[in-house]
Amino acid sequence: MRAMAGSERTGGCGIGQAALTVEEARERLRAEVGPVTTRERLALRAALDRVLAEEVRSPIDVPSHTNSAVDGYALHGDDLPGAGRISLRCVGSARAGSPLDRPVARGECARIMTGAPLPPGVDTVVMQEHVERAGDRVTIGDGHRGGENVRAAGEDLARGQTVLEAGRRLQPADLGLLASIGRAEVGVYRRPRVAFFSTGDELRSIGEPLGPGLIYDSNRYTLHGMLTRLGAEVIDLGVVRDTREAVREALAEAAAGADAILTSGGVSVGEADYVKEALDALGRVSFWQIAMKPGRPLAFGRIGDVPFFGLPGNPVSVMVTFYQFVEPALRQIAGERGIDWRRAGFRVPCASRLKKRAGRTEYQRGVLTYADDGTLTVRATGHQGSGMLRSMSVANCFIVLPAESGDVEPGTPVEVQPFHGIV
Numbered sequence: 172m173r174a175m176a177g178s179e180r181t182g183g184c185g186i187g188q189a190a191l192t193v194e195e196a197r198e199r200l201r202a203e204v205g206p207v208t209t210r211e212r213l214a215l216r217a218a219l220d221r222v223l224a225e226e227v228r229s230p231i232d233v234p235s236h237t238n239s240a241v242d243g244y245a246l247h248g249d250d251l252p253g254a255g256r257i258s259l260r261c262v263g264s265a266r267a268g269s270p271l272d273r274p275v276a277r278g279e280c281a282r283i284m285t286g287a288p289l290p291p292g293v294d295t296v297v298m299q300e301h302v303e304r305a306g307d308r309v310t311i312g313d314g315h316r317g318g319e320n321v322r323a324a325g326e327d328l329a330r331g332q333t334v335l336e337a338g339r340r341l342q343p344a345d346l347g348l349l350a351s352i353g354r355a356e357v358g359v360y361r362r363p364r365v366a367f368f369s370t371g372d373e374l375r376s377i378g379e380p381l382g383p384g385l386i387y388d389s390n391r392y393t394l395h396g397m398l399t400r401l402g403a404e405v406i407d408l409g410v411v412r413d414t415r416e417a418v419r420e421a422l423a424e425a426a427a428g429a430d431a432i433l434t435s436g437g438v439s440v441g442e443a444d445y446v447k448e449a450l451d452a453l454g455r456v457s458f459w460q461i462a463m464k465p466g467r468p469l470a471f472g473r474i475g476d477v478p479f480f481g482l483p484g485n486p487v488s489v490m491v492t493f494y495q496f497v498e499p500a501l502r503q504i505a506g507e508r509g510i511d512w513r514r515a516g517f518r519v520p521c522a523s524r525l526k527k528r529a530g531r532t533e534y535q536r537g538v539l540t541y542a543d544d545g546t547l548t549v550r551a552t553g554h555q556g557s558g559m560l561r562s563m564s565v566a567n568c569f570i571v572l573p574a575e576s577g578d579v580e581p582g583t584p585v586e587v588q589p590f591h592g593i594v
């Protein structure tokens with residue numbers, strides 16, 4: 172089940188028409204794709220990387236009790252000496268899981284361990300490294316502050332507070348957060364099913380002999396990797412021969428069982444292009460030119476209500492168009508909200524001289540490293556041809572050069588989008 176956002180505005184520029192800017196293409200996609208609506212309930216561990224389909228509120232305070240942040244002595248803040256020292260009588264001990272069941276009066280203190288509930292009356296904990304103990308007497312000097320080293324009940328999550336919003340892709344910390352409120356299961360959206368195939372008579376699958384002019388279908392594996400990382404259920408339709416029947420059959424099969432369809436190749440102006448013909452027959456599809464490099468041609472539309480993305484065949488173009496457009500769109504289809512369509516990056520000085528013609532956004536492949544002086548810099552991976560898949564393998568970031576930019580001189584700050592985050 173899928174809800175379609177926006178109207179049937181798949182219109183755009185065909186080949187020969189003005190190119191869309193990256194921002195325009197992004198906006199169109201954002202308006203066009205809607206989320207899957209089918210939900211399922213999963214045990215917490217199984218929900219990692221899945222998209223939450225419900226708002227989760229906390230039924231309890233976390234922590235459930237005011238407790239100590241350190242091992243030390245719990246006391247009244249008013250007993251702390253402004254100057255000099257004070258001696259308090261230690262009247263008992265509180266551990267995490269076994270609270271002290273008697274109040275602590277002025278002039279008294281209690282031994283307390285990290286995580287133990289604060290005994291009634293006291294409001295301050297002094298670290299044990301800062302006291303002297305002799306028998307039941309504890310001596311404390313000055314320099315302490317009333318209320319120090321105390322964690323308030325509910326300071327992480329208050330009862331009734333929203334813990335996680337619907338549309339959140341669950342990260343390890345989120346699983347822990349849900350566990351901290353005692354949630355065993357959560358409602359998530361079904362994983363989106365994404366069908367894809369490669370087109371091109373020059374393509375051979377691994378294991379087949381390579382005749383003259385033939386190449387192995389590498390996009391199939393790159394796409395498999397990118398889709399799997401994204402948590403999609405991958406429907407791999409392999410290499411589809413460039414015949415009218417084969418392409419129609421593959422598209423119809425894909426549309427019947429998928430939430431999105433991806434193809435690679437056959438979106439430029441070449442011959443033997445049955446993809447376009449089949450798409451026209453089965454659905455509504457626009458061929459876009461985007462003012463970007465690599466990845467200028469991109470087809471987008473729908474077959475029935477299933478969004479279709481026709482990626483250019485060049486292996487680097489597949490990856491760039493996937494990460495800049497398809498991945499955020501698939502996140503939206505998966506039910507995620509608050510998607511970083513723009514892919515926030517940061518600016519660092521570029522160590523290489525970059526060739527760039529003004530007029531389109533370029534996504535060059537870069538390597539972010541620390542220079543000898545400890546500053547972060549980026550250099551280009553070298554030859555930037557869109558058939559050079561190795562450039563993606565060697566790189567750890569995109570260098571994003573805006574449409575208006577010309578050549579980049581060494582030392583100039585450029586925007587980078589790192590390939591990997593920490594969490």
Ligand SMILES: Nc1nc2c(c(=O)[nH]1)N[C@H]1C(S)=C(S)[C@@H](COP(=O)(O)OP(=O)(O)OC[C@H]3O[C@@H](n4cnc5c(N)ncnc54)[C@H](O)[C@@H]3O)O[C@H]1N2
Pocket residue numbers: 369370371373374386387388389390391435436437438439440441465466467468482483484485486488557558
């Ligand atoms: N006259 C023009 N020619 C081209 C233009 C143009 O605007 N005018 N654009 C160029 C750009 S940019 C790109 S990108 C490609 C896109 O063309 P297609 O999407 O039609 O892709 P193909 O021609 O089928 O293939 C391009 C290239 O990639 C190789 N390829 C294709 N599929 C795979 C695969 N699954 N695994 C590995 N390699 C693959 C294919 O052999 C070609 O070398 O068009 C330019 N031309």
Ligand code: MOO
Pocket residue numbers: 463464465466467468483485488557558
């Ligand atoms: O746009 Mo093509 O994708 O540059 O290689």
